[in-house]
Each structure stands twice: as C-alpha cells, then as structure tokens.
Amino acid sequence: MIVFQILMLVLAALVAAVFALVSIPPLRCALLSRKIFKVYKSILPQMSETERDSLEAGTVWWEGELFRGNPDWCKLLAYPVPTMTAEEQSFMDNEVEQACALVQDWQVTTELNDMSPEAWGYIKERGFLGIIIPKKYGGLGFSAYAHSQIVTKLSTRCSAQSVSVMVPNSLGPAELLLHYGTEEQKSHYLPRLAKGLEIPAFALTSPWAGSDAASIPDSATVCKGLWQGKEVLGMRVTWDKRYITLAPICTILGLAFRLYDPDGLLGGKKDLGITCALVPKTTPGVELGRRHFPLNAMFLNGPTRGKDVFMPLHYIIGGKDMAGKGWRMLMECLAAGRSISLPSANSGMAQLTARAVGGYARVRNQFKMAVGRFEGVEEPLTRIGAYTYMMDSVRKMTAGAVDLGEKPSVASAIAKYHVTELGRKVVNDGMDVIGGKGICLGPSNFLGRAYQQIPIGITVEGANILTRSLILFGQGAIRCHPYVFREMQAAHNPDAAQGLKDFDDALFGHVFYTIRHGFRALWNGLTGSHFVFVPDNVAPETRRYYQQLTRFSAAFALSADVAMLVLGGELKRREKLSARLGDILSMMFLCSATLKRYESEGRQKDDAPLMHWAIWDTMYKAQTAFDGFLANFPNRFVGNMLRRIIFPLGHPYDVPSDRIGHQVARLMISPTVARNRLTAECYLPMHEHEPVGAIELALQATINAEPIDARIRAAEKEGVFANDPQANVRDIAHAAFSRGVISRDEYALLKRRNHLRDIVIHVDDFPFDFGFSRPNPLAANAAE
Numbered sequence: 159m160i161v162f163q164i165l166m167l168v169l170a171a172l173v174a175a176v177f178a179l180v181s182i183p184p185l186r187c188a189l190l191s192r193k194i195f196k197v198y199k200s201i202l203p204q205m206s207e208t209e210r211d212s213l214e215a216g217t218v219w220w221e222g223e224l225f226r227g228n229p230d231w232c233k234l235l236a237y238p239v240p241t242m243t244a245e246e247q248s249f250m251d252n253e254v255e256q257a258c259a260l261v262q263d264w265q266v267t268t269e270l271n272d273m274s275p276e277a278w279g280y281i282k283e284r285g286f287l288g289i290i291i292p293k294k295y296g297g298l299g300f301s302a303y304a305h306s307q308i309v310t311k312l313s314t315r316c317s318a319q320s321v322s323v324m325v326p327n328s329l330g331p332a333e334l335l336l337h338y339g340t341e342e343q344k345s346h347y348l349p350r351l352a353k354g355l356e357i358p359a360f361a362l363t364s365p366w367a368g369s370d371a372a373s374i375p376d377s378a379t380v381c382k383g384l385w386q387g388k389e390v391l392g393m394r395v396t397w398d399k400r401y402i403t404l405a406p407i408c409t410i411l412g413l414a415f416r417l418y419d420p421d422g423l424l425g426g427k428k429d430l431g432i433t434c435a436l437v438p439k440t441t442p443g444v445e446l447g448r449r450h451f452p453l454n455a456m457f458l459n460g461p462t463r464g465k466d467v468f469m470p471l472h473y474i475i476g477g478k479d480m481a482g483k484g485w486r487m488l489m490e491c492l493a494a495g496r497s498i499s500l501p502s503a504n505s506g507m508a509q510l511t512a513r514a515v516g517g518y519a520r521v522r523n524q525f526k527m528a529v530g531r532f533e534g535v536e537e538p539l540t541r542i543g544a545y546t547y548m549m550d551s552v553r554k555m556t557a558g559a560v561d562l563g564e565k566p567s568v569a570s571a572i573a574k575y576h577v578t579e580l581g582r583k584v585v586n587d588g589m590d591v592i593g594g595k596g597i598c599l600g601p602s603n604f605l606g607r608a609y610q611q612i613p614i615g616i617t618v619e620g621a622n623i624l625t626r627s628l629i630l631f632g633q634g635a636i637r638c639h640p641y642v643f644r645e646m647q648a649a650h651n652p653d654a655a656q657g658l659k660d661f662d663d664a665l666f667g668h669v670f671y672t673i674r675h676g677f678r679a680l681w682n683g684l685t686g687s688h689f690v691f692v693p694d695n696v697a698p699e700t701r702r703y704y705q706q707l708t709r710f711s712a713a714f715a716l717s718a719d720v721a722m723l724v725l726g727g728e729l730k731r732r733e734k735l736s737a738r739l740g741d742i743l744s745m746m747f748l749c750s751a752t753l754k755r756y757e758s759e760g761r762q763k764d765d766a767p768l769m770h771w772a773i774w775d776t777m778y779k780a781q782t783a784f785d786g787f788l789a790n791f792p793n794r795f796v797g798n799m800l801r802r803i804i805f806p807l808g809h810p811y812d813v814p815s816d817r818i819g820h821q822v823a824r825l826m827i828s829p830t831v832a833r834n835r836l837t838a839e840c841y842l843p844m845h846e847h848e849p850v851g852a853i854e855l856a857l858q859a860t861i862n863a864e865p866i867d868a869r870i871r872a873a874e875k876e877g878v879f880a881n882d883p884q885a886n887v888r889d890i891a892h893a894a895f896s897r898g899v900i901s902r903d904e905y906a907l908l909k910r911r912n913h914l915r916d917i918v919i920h921v922d923d924f925p926f927d928f929g930f931s932r933p934n935p936l937a938a939n940a941a942e
C-alpha cells in the first residue's frame with residue numbers, strides 16, 4: 159500500500175514538473191524547444207519556390223474544419239445555399255436549352271469532327287465563352303454556381319460543346335487577365351474574349367513535363383529584337399507543348415515558360431522563373447493547327463510549338479513586373495476552375511446516366527420483367543442514384559464556396575478527384591445495365607461516348623493518382639493543420655529568435671492538440687459517439703451521421719499527427735499511406751456535402767434513401783481507409799495502439815443495407831419527383847427521335863401499360879394462349895386483343911408502348927464500310 163502511495167506521489171510530482179515546464183514558455187523554450195527546433199530545421203526538406211507557391215496558394219474552407227478534428231456543424235449549416243439570379247435562371251432556361259438543341263453528339267463525333275458553325279456561332283454570340291468575365295468588360299459576369307449549372311447541363315448533351323465552354327471559363331487567359339492583367343490588357347482582350355472574337359487556349363503541359371508541370375523545359379531569354387519595325391526589349395521564346403485544349407483554333411495562346419535574363423537586362427535575377435504570356439496566333443513563328451484525337455471527343459485539342467519566337471515584354475500577363483510570377487499566378491487561380499469544370503462535367507454525365515439508364519431499365523424487359531426490377535440490376539442502379547446525388551452535392555457546395563470568395567485548394571482537389579472517380583463508376587454501371595445497347599455506337603446510343611471519354615476527366619487538371627497520393631493529404635496537412643504550416647514558417651524565418659519563439663508556440667499548441675484528439679477519439683469510440691454535440695436544427699434521421707463524422711474527424715486528426723510525428727518527411731514518399739489519409743478526409747467532405755444538400759433542399763423525404771445509402775457507403779469506405787492505414791502503418795506498435803484508440807469496440811459501419819438500396823433503385827426506374835430532382839439539369843428533348851427523349855416517353859407508356867401486361871400474364875398462366883405462336887414477347891399484345899383479353903383502347907396503349915420500346919431498344923447498324931469510305935484521292939491521282 160505504501161509502495162503504491164509513493165508511486166502515486168512520484169507520478170504526481172512528475173506530472174506537475176512537466177506541467178510547470180510546459181506552462182512557462184521561457185523555460186520550455188530554453189530546455190526543450192530550442193533543441194527540437196534545431197533538429198526540425200535540419201530534417202525539414204528543402205522546398206523549391208514552386209513547391210512553396212503550390213502549398214501556399216488558395217484558401218482553407220470546410221475541409222479545414224474536418225481536418226482539425228472537431229468540425230463546427232453550425233458553420234456548415236450556415237453556409238448560404240447557392241442560388242441563381244433571375245437573369246442566370248433565364249439563361250439556363252433559354253440560351254443553354256437552345257445551345258443543347260443545336261448539337262447532336264453523334265453528328266459532332268462522327269460526321270463533323272467538331273461542332274457545327276451554327277453551334278459555334280451561337281455560343282460565341284450569346285457569351286458562353288465569357289461566363290466568368292465581369293459585365294463591365296462585356297461578359298456575362300455570372301456566379302460560380304450559375305457557371306457550374308451551365309456546364310453541368312451542357313455535359314448532359316455533348317462533350318465537345320461543354321468542354322469548349324468550360325475551358326475558356328476555367329484556368330486560362332481570361333481568369334489570369336482578370337487577376338493579374340494590366341488595365342490595357344484587360345480592356346483590350348476581355349471584351350473580345352467575352353464575345354468570342356478571340357478564342358483562348360492555355361499551354362502549360364509539355365511532352366517532358368506533364369504531372370510535374372513546374373519542370374517545363376520551355377524557355378525564353380530576355381533580349382532586344384525588332385518589333386513592328388522598332389528595336390524593343392523582349393524575349394525569344396522556344397516551346398513544345400501538347401494536349402492543349404482549343405489550341406487548333408485559338409487566336410490567343412496563353413503560354414507558360416521559364417524566363418532567363420542572362421545579361422541582366424531587367425536588372426535582377428538571371429533565372430526569373432515561370433512566366434505566363436499571351437501570344438496572338440499571328441505572331442510570326444507560332445505553330446498551331448494540328449489536332450490530337452482524345453478518345454473520340456471532338457473538342458479541339460492539339461500541340462503548339464515555336465522556336466526562338468521574338469515577342470515584346472508586354473505580352474507577359476501583368477507586364478514585365480509579373481515576369482517570373484507565373485507559377486504563383488497559376489496556383490492561385492487553379493482552385494476556382496478546378497472547383498467547377500470537372501465536377502460539373504462529371505455531374506452532368508452522371509445525371510444523364512441516372513435519367514436515361516433508370517428509364518431504360520424499366521422499359522427493357524427480360525424474363526417477362528423490367529430488368530431494373532431484378533435484384534442484381536438494382537445494385538448498379540442504386541450506386542448510380544446515390545453517387546449522382548452525392549456528386550451533385552459536392553459540385554454545388556464547392557461552387558458555392560467560390561461564390562463566397564474562397565479559393566479552396568484542398569476542397570477543389572477533393573471535388574475534382576472524387577466527382578470524376580464517382581462519375582467513372584456511375585457511367586460504368588450504366589453501361590452494364592443497358593448491355594449491348596451501350597456497346598454498339600450510333601445515333602441512338604446515349605452513353606457510349608460518355609463511357610469512352612470518362613478517362614479524360616480523370617487525367618486532366620491534376621491526374622487522379624497523383625492528386626490522391628500527393629495533394630489531398632499532403633497539401634491538406636500543411637494547409638489545414640492549425641500548427642504544421644506555422645512550424646514550417648517558423649523554421650524558414652530569417653529572424654532566428656522570432657522563429658524560435660513562433661516555433662515554441664506552435665509546437666506546444668500542436669502537442670496539446672494531438673493529446674486532446676487522442677482522448678476525444680478514444681472517448682467517442684468507447685461511447686459510440688452518442689455524446690457528441692449536434693445542433694438541434696439538423697434532421698433527426700441524420701443526427702447520428704454528424705456524431706460519427708465528428709468521431710472520424712477526431713480519429714483522423716490523431717492519425718495525421720501520429721503519422722507526421724513517426725514518419726516525418728518519409729510520409730511524402732509513403733504515398734499509399736498518404737492516399738488513405740486523403741481518402742478519409744475526402745470521405746468526410748463528401749458526407750458533409752451530402753448532409754448539407756439534404757438540409758438545403760428541405761429534407762425531402764423521397765430523397766432520403768439516396769442520402770442514406772450514399773452516407774453509409776462513404777462512411778464504410780472511410781472506415782476501410784482507416785483500416786488500410788492502420789494495417790500498413792510501418793511501426794506496428796504505434797499502428798496497433800492507434801487501432802485500439804480509434805476502434806476500441808470494433809467498427810461502427812457496415813455496407814449500406816439492401817433495403818435502402820432497393821428503395822433507391824425503385825425511385826430510379828419511376829418518374830418520381832426524387833428522380834426529377836436528381837437529374838434536374840439533364841437536357842430532355844421530348845421527341846421520339848432523340849434517344850433520351852424516347853426513353854422518357856417510353857417510360858411513361860410502359861408504366862401506363864403495366865396493369866394491362868399483368869392481366870395478359872394472368873391469362874397466359876391460365877392457358878389462354880396455349881400453343882399460340884403469336885404469344886411471344888413481341889406479339890403477345892396482338893394475341894391478347896384477338897382473344898378478347900384486352901380492349902381496343904388497351905391494345906392501342908400497348909401498341910404505343912411497343913412502338914416507343916422498340917425505338918428505345920433499337921441498336922444502329924451501318925453499311926459494311928460504316929458509310930465512312932471516301933474515294934482515295936491518291937489512288938485517283940495514280941490512275942491519272
């Protein structure tokens with residue numbers, strides 16, 4: 159007993175000593191922080207200027223709350239719901255509708271290899287290329303949300319059109335001019351870009367520098383040269399770029415290159431760094447016009463080259479003062495475009511899939527039943543519905559953030575990565591449900607082109623593997639963490655004394671932060687997170703999700719800190735671990751966006767299955783990502799300890815239930831209000847000769863015919879059609895009418911349904927040469 163009391167006293171003394179030490183900053187600074195600071199500075203990896211620019215660019219938004227372990231749900235619920243003005247809504251209902259009507263995807267992708275001149279003319283004249291350009295420069299000056307809505311709708315119709323609109327409104331000349339252009343550049347180019355009098359392209363990628371774009375070999379040297387008959391100070395630029403969207407037809411080329419000033423003509427550094435210039439196509443030496451062939455997508459994309467092309471310094475965006483600041487400019491502007499372009503394009507494709515495949519699955523019968531009613535088919539239908547709901551939630555929330563003035567660098571990367579990955583799953587599932595109909599290309603195939611082109615979104619604006627492995631957690635850890643960035647900044651502070659003081663503050667804040675989250679994670683694990691505070695104004699059916707998200711957030715914050723502490727700079731090379739942490743952060747973001755949407759749209763009861771399934775699936779994936787991280791943590795003792803803290807009583811989530819999945823699948827194959835909300839941006843031309851329109855009409859006709867079909871099936875069971883060769887899947891309606899099983903009106907209804915069904919299940923066929931053979935001009939010449 160005495161031994162125990164002595165031990166307790168020693169322990170209490172030790173705790174008191176440590177507490178005294180850490181609560182007296184000068185003491186802890188002298189005894190601890192100084193030494194740690196020295197070691198920290200020696201192991202902190204050197205960071206290039208471009209790396210620093212990438213990390214520092216943009217803002218931290220809701221993802222920061224999730225990262226820091228204790229998300230403030232009131233904040234999420236208070237973010238304004240993005241809406242459109244009357245002018246923006248009218249543009250969606252009229253101009254966007256008309257633009258969609260002007261393009262036929264099959265014609266664009268096989269006959270014209272481009273949009274028609276009429277479609278091009280329309281989007282230029284109506285300002286589609288200047289959605290983000292303010293009104294004072296002649297643009298539409300729309301919100302980020304309206305921009306996203308427009309791209310989403312166009313993407314349900316024709317990729318060539320949506321990409322041709324998306325790219326000029328994303329990271330490129332207009333965006334860069336708006337933020338960094340000189341007044342002269344703005345007033346010259348922006349009105350012309352807004353009206354489509356100039357077509358922009360932006361060229362960064364080179365054959366030798368794709369993902370690692372900061373290493374572009376394209377270079378320029380400051381020198382004197384002749385410009386419009388006069389000798390001026392300029393630069394001689396050499397470049398070789400590929401994959402540049404709109405390059406084949408652009409009139410103004412945004413160009414990124416590294417600028418050198420060996421003779422000190424600008425007075426400063428010799429290697430000025432990456433610089434962005436606007437180069438008119440007419441500049442002598444600019445090579446443009448050839449095309450790549452990106453997976454049958456007919457948006458214009460191709461290479462551009464130039465060798466020793468002389469251009470004046472005023473070609474630099476922002477003028478010569480912005481020489482060398484190109485990378486920072488690009489990184490600062492990246493988040494806005496990335497928040498909108500790919501999330502919108504992929505949400506559009508998902509909406510199209512949900513609408514058309516859901517309808518098709520009710521119209522198409524096999525084994526005397528709509529294929530969408532088979533449990534096996536319900537599974538992909540459920541994923542299509544729930545993922546579309548979630549993708550659109552993320553798209554809307556991230557666009558809303560841009561309208562709030564954010565440039566969310568990590569959230570935009572999460573949105574880009576996950577909406578394109580979910581888009582790929584949705585379209586793949588759609589292809590499985592529609593079987594051969596999706597495989598044989600032709601004017602009546604509504605999904606084959608989307609299936610072909612899905613990998614484009616995965617690759618562009620930061621290829622997905624790299625984004626998951628390096629950006630989501632890597633950039634998140636530095637930007638969202640309350641102390642890591644401060645510690646790094648302290649280490650780089652040229653004022654060593656101030657650096658040490660800042661480091662000491664950050665370090666001890668960091669230590670308490672980690673300990674706090676360790677206790678919170680354990681407590682929430684032991685109590686099943688039942689005691690986590692959730693605001694009263696959330697839907698009761700979602701309350702547990704908020705509690706479990708808070709629990710996961712605390713566990714994530716702890717895991718992130720332990721990983722950084724144990725692995726240090728090594729974590730950057732451990733991409734699989736980093737990717738799994740990125741997955742957890744992302745999954746929490748996707749769930750937050752889904753919950754936000756559910757609240758914003760008034761807790762629609764009919765949509766609840768979509769929301770529930772999406773959240774269960776995503777939380778289960780987050781849990782699996784934790785498992786992957788813990789099972790592979792290199793220090794097994796630490797990994798096991800973490801597991802005991804995070805999941806002390808086992809796992810809270812299973813895969814989503816089949817019952818909810820069934821409810822989702824049912825709403826996908828019926829003309830429900832939930833289906834309408836889910837696919838609200840889908841372009842729906844209601845004509846039989848339009849593949850998606852035909853499905854809509856056939857779906858309604860199918861539903862009207864189902865009670866009659868049921869009667870025919872009952873008669874069939876009674877043997878009414880015994881040995882009647884007409885009683886086959888195609889002709890049984892006629893047989894039923896002939897035998898008086900159904901009335902004339904009912905027969906008419908079935909005939910109408912059969913007519914529409916046959917349009918929907920029709921697959922195109924072509925002459926042997928597909929009708930594409932052209933007389934060979936070389937053969938003709940040889941004959942002469």
Ligand SMILES: Cc1cc2nc3c(=O)[nH]c(=O)nc-3n(C[C@H](O)[C@H](O)[C@H](O)COP(=O)(O)OP(=O)(O)OC[C@H]3O[C@@H](n4cnc5c(N)ncnc54)[C@H](O)[C@@H]3O)c2cc1C
Nearest residue numbers: 360361362363368369401402403452618619621623624627
């Ligand atoms: C249709 C299309 C349009 C485009 N439009 C433009 C445009 O308008 N302007 C422009 O400048 N560029 C454009 N691009 C270029 C695009 O941004 C690049 O293709 C992209 O950055 C990837 O480069 P890459 O294709 O060379 O792949 P690579 O860099 O060769 O990468 C190959 C694979 O390795 C992965 N990877 C690379 N590094 C890492 C790492 N450290 N960790 C983990 N994985 C890694 C990548 O994720 C990818 O999966 C376009 C590309 C395409 C295909």
